[in-house]
Amino acid sequence: LPKNIGWIGLGAMGYPIATNLLKKMSPDTQFHVYDVVQASVDKFVEDGAGRVHACMSSKEVTDKSDLILSMVPEGSHVRAVYLDPSTGVLASPSLSNPKLLIDCSTIDPATSLAVRSALTTQHPLASFIDTPVSGGVLGAQKATLTFMLGCSEMDPHLPLLQALLGLMGGNLFPCGGPSLGLTAKLCNNYCSSLITLATCEAMNLGIASGMDPRVLANIFHTSTAQSAIADDWNPVPGLCPEAPASRGYVGGFRVGLMAKDVGLAVESAEAVGVELVLGRVGLGVYRKAAGDERYRELDSRVVYRVLGGREDW
């Protein structure tokens, strides 16, 4: 594995993933990191015991690294990180050498393709791969993430990607080609966002009819409504002790990010001529939650409250 790793974006996901890499890579590996929030960089430098070096821009990260990973919220941030003419990855003269750029952000496939094309047109030796992840903050902390790779099974970078990303999670899927990692991620989040809404409504129906939701959740667990949402992330407070719902919906996956992902899935569907009937309704619920300051910063399962879910059982 390369000895100089670049990391851009030390947020809810990026920080614990980078921390795992730091712990698991050989002690002579150096990390060059940048985030627009200086406090996050300073904290990571402190954790790094001499192996982590603060950078002032994505360009500086690129200058100093053999391989770069990024994890920022939206397409506009990915554009800024990679394409800003003075501070972006693209501005680094070091891109005239082969360099692997791994973007783990969940963004729209079109932006990812545009960023890839801008980079590789100017720097034919640079390789840009969309590599979104699933598994949440807990998966990032426990290194149990799933990675969806925007490349084919024959991609020459695959052995390196497997060795590196394998340190952060066991499940790696080459999805076929550029931007298809993102397609896979949007399909997954679209599906899980709707399973959440269905689980919210069904649990609420049970409670309102007089059922103990613990019994209902146990029935789901061994019946056809079984899902990771019902089992591990149940939106009803008090059912899963470790779930965000049981601590005021704090932590987990911000509802604004889920609204973004459902919106991206609906847009992507339009681009390929597929109609997502349930998606239009679901998107309305997630956008309502994301636009409400009481819920905005909370876990996406807070839609249980938006849908009027009962908590008085």
Ligand code: NAD
């Ligand atoms: P976050 O907002 O917690 O972190 C993003 C980080 O990027 C922040 O520290 C921010 O300061 C930094 N940043 C923004 N613009 C930047 C720029 N131009 N240069 C450098 N740093 C910049 O978000 P997150 O929860 O870590 O999510 C990141 C991405 O991962 C999103 O696309 C999200 O959809 C995806 N994701 C999140 C989760 C989750 O559970 N949180 C799970 C899977 C995927």
